[in-house]
Amino acid sequence: MRLVVDLNRCQGYAQCAFLAPDVFAMHGDEALLYNPHADDSQREHVARAVASCPVQAILVDDLGDAAATVKEGLSSGQ
Amino acid sequence: MASDGFLEWMRREGRIVIVGASLAGLRAAETLREEGFTGSLTLIGDEPYEPYDRPPLSKQVLLGKATADRTALPRRMALDANWRLGVAATGLDMAAKRVRLADGDEVEYDRLLIATGVHARPWPHEAEADLDGVFVLRTRDDSAGLHRRLMAAPRRVLVIGAGFTGSEIASACRERGLPVTVAERAAAPLVGALGGVVGQAAAELQREHGVDLRCGIMVTGLEGDSAGRLRSAHLSDGTTIDADVAVVSLGATRNTAWLAESGLGAGPRGIACDAGCRAFDVRGIVTDDIFVAGDVARSPHALFGYQFLSLEHWGNAVAQAEIAAHNMISASSDRRPHLWVPAFWSSQFGVSIKSVGVPSLGEEVLIAQGSLAERRFTGVYGYQGRVIAAVTFDQTKWLEFYQRQIETAAPFPPAFPTVDRRPEGLRPVPADFPDPSLPTHGPSVTLSGYSPTDRRITFTPARA
Ligand SMILES: Cc1cc2nc3c(=O)[nH]c(=O)nc-3n(C[C@H](O)[C@H](O)[C@H](O)COP(=O)(O)OP(=O)(O)OC[C@H]3O[C@@H](n4cnc5c(N)ncnc54)[C@H](O)[C@@H]3O)c2cc1C
Numbered sequence A: 001m002r003l004v005v006d007l008n009r010c011q012g013y014a015q016c017a018f019l020a021p022d023v024f025a026m027h028g029d030e031a032l033l034y035n036p037h038a039d040d041s042q043r044e045h046v047a048r049a050v051a052s053c054p055v056q057a058i059l060v061d062d063l064g065d066a067a068a069t070v071k072e073g074l075s076s077g078q
Numbered sequence B: 001m002a003s004d005g006f007l008e009w010m011r012r013e014g015r016i017v018i019v020g021a022s023l024a025g026l027r028a029a030e031t032l033r034e035e036g037f038t039g040s041l042t043l044i045g046d047e048p049y050e051p052y053d054r055p056p057l058s059k060q061v062l063l064g065k066a067t068a069d070r071t072a073l074p075r076r077m078a079l080d081a082n083w084r085l086g087v088a089a090t091g092l093d094m095a096a097k098r099v100r101l102a103d104g105d106e107v108e109y110d111r112l113l114i115a116t117g118v119h120a121r122p123w124p125h126e127a128e129a130d131l132d133g134v135f136v137l138r139t140r141d142d143s144a145g146l147h148r149r150l151m152a153a154p155r156r157v158l159v160i161g162a163g164f165t166g167s168e169i170a171s172a173c174r175e176r177g178l179p180v181t182v183a184e185r186a187a188a189p190l191v192g193a194l195g196g197v198v199g200q201a202a203a204e205l206q207r208e209h210g211v212d213l214r215c216g217i218m219v220t221g222l223e224g225d226s227a228g229r230l231r232s233a234h235l236s237d238g239t240t241i242d243a244d245v246a247v248v249s250l251g252a253t254r255n256t257a258w259l260a261e262s263g264l265g266a267g268p269r270g271i272a273c274d275a276g277c278r279a280f281d282v283r284g285i286v287t288d289d290i291f292v293a294g295d296v297a298r299s300p301h302a303l304f305g306y307q308f309l310s311l312e313h314w315g316n317a318v319a320q321a322e323i324a325a326h327n328m329i330s331a332s333s334d335r336r337p338h339l340w341v342p343a344f345w346s347s348q349f350g351v352s353i354k355s356v357g358v359p360s361l362g363e364e365v366l367i368a369q370g371s372l373a374e375r376r377f378t379g380v381y382g383y384q385g386r387v388i389a390a391v392t393f394d395q396t397k398w399l400e401f402y403q404r405q406i407e408t409a410a411p412f413p414p415a416f417p418t419v420d421r422r423p424e425g426l427r428p429v430p431a432d433f434p435d436p437s438l439p440t441h442g443p444s445v446t447l448s449g450y451s452p453t454d455r456r457i458t459f460t461p462a463r464a
């Protein structure tokens, strides 16, 4: 799964690093490092990170079902 | 009305060609489809790879947290496009509306977007540049090669040039525990982009992390052994450094050589275009079918006195590509100007560095929050009594505020009392940018002929 973070937009809130720690990590206090080609097993974690980034800085392709699951989860308040 | 008909036809079955299949090229192609363009779309790229992201190449990849062959950009959608990868565009015939390719093919267009970016300026001495161990860093292949070499535990890495890329490379080397020397001609790292005051903070940051930083110095020669492997470098102060890897980080040159005889206003400083991304020809007349976006473009910005800015910023490539794509298939009354406020980020030595506006226009700088000594601060740049830019070291949260100040031409120095203002932030100091009176590499234009009818402008590309 490919992803890119618009680091101009990113505010370093670290939500993503909390929700998908194998893909996103803080480097120092505010700099974000991420794996631009995350393993498919991370799909659901990444989908959660995308959905919860407060500034919508994360773009992922191919999220497919995982994104739908997360959206349902969010809208049904899970 | 006739032109409306053309536009309608253009959107439905016109031919759009994009030269440069990277960040700007891909985002433009996606925007065209999103906005309903259903005609034929061709992307031409000289690299054999599909569009990939470059910022990780000097960060994650060198740190071993990602691999260079896995930075392909995500797609916003499936693109119905004709990809011509691994083949360079070699010429443009503006009258016949045709792009010539290195393999002899020609591609016709109704609208053309040029997004050919820049290439790393190589080490000027060719035999020395060819030594095994001498690198530049722009492409996926460059990054993979450099990473491989760093894995092989070199005795010392020499970074030539302490701009953003050079500083990020030095940072990655230190994090890997490799000895690294940085040689910089200016008085401190990042001086060209951020000025001497902030540059001093960057210098101390590097030294704290064990970089052997040498400023006010030039590398005068690279020396190899009998097998053609880099061994050492000579500096202008007479010293010699033993190093088996050198990374040449001396900035970039715009990829415009292929347009040399086209009649387009393209030279080593980029392709000039209007705020709507339409390219100028050498006569200074704007074209209506050739658009430009990304690192290769130079466009006037209303907020900065209509100066022509050329920016090598990721966000600019995305924003400009989207504007260019929109304008390519829109009537003039629906066109939009590219008014993106320049912004970029870097991360090095564990510090997140971000900037908005154009710091290099700044005459003075004020440390409005935090402190230089703590490497956690916000520097605000002033130009003729207004706020023109801001930079943060680990203080991203302040950027948005200053972006608004820049957009509204707020007065400088800022009058409001801010939180976390320290004694050093009470008065602005000269921002300390290098003397701009250096010789330029600009192209020149010559006029010939006497009567108005045979008066001609000839464009002479300068050597890069
Ligand atoms: C190592 C590195 C780190 C970076 N880090 C940051 C960062 O932290 N923050 C930031 O804001 N920006 C950063 N950037 C800058 C950012 O990557 C660029 O601004 C962005 O890539 C510009 O995109 P572009 O599409 O305009 O040009 P490019 O990405 O340069 O793409 C142009 C493409 O066109 C191709 N091409 C050239 N000539 C021809 C031809 N004649 N025919 C066909 N194809 C051609 C090129 O090979 C290339 O693939 C970094 C760049 C590098 C190299």
Ligand code: SF4
Pocket: A005, A009, A010, A011, A012, A013, A014, A015, A016, A017, A024, A032, A052, A053, A054, A055, A056, A057, A058
């Ligand atoms: S959640 Fe969004 S803003 Fe926060 S660190 Fe991740 S990408 Fe940046």
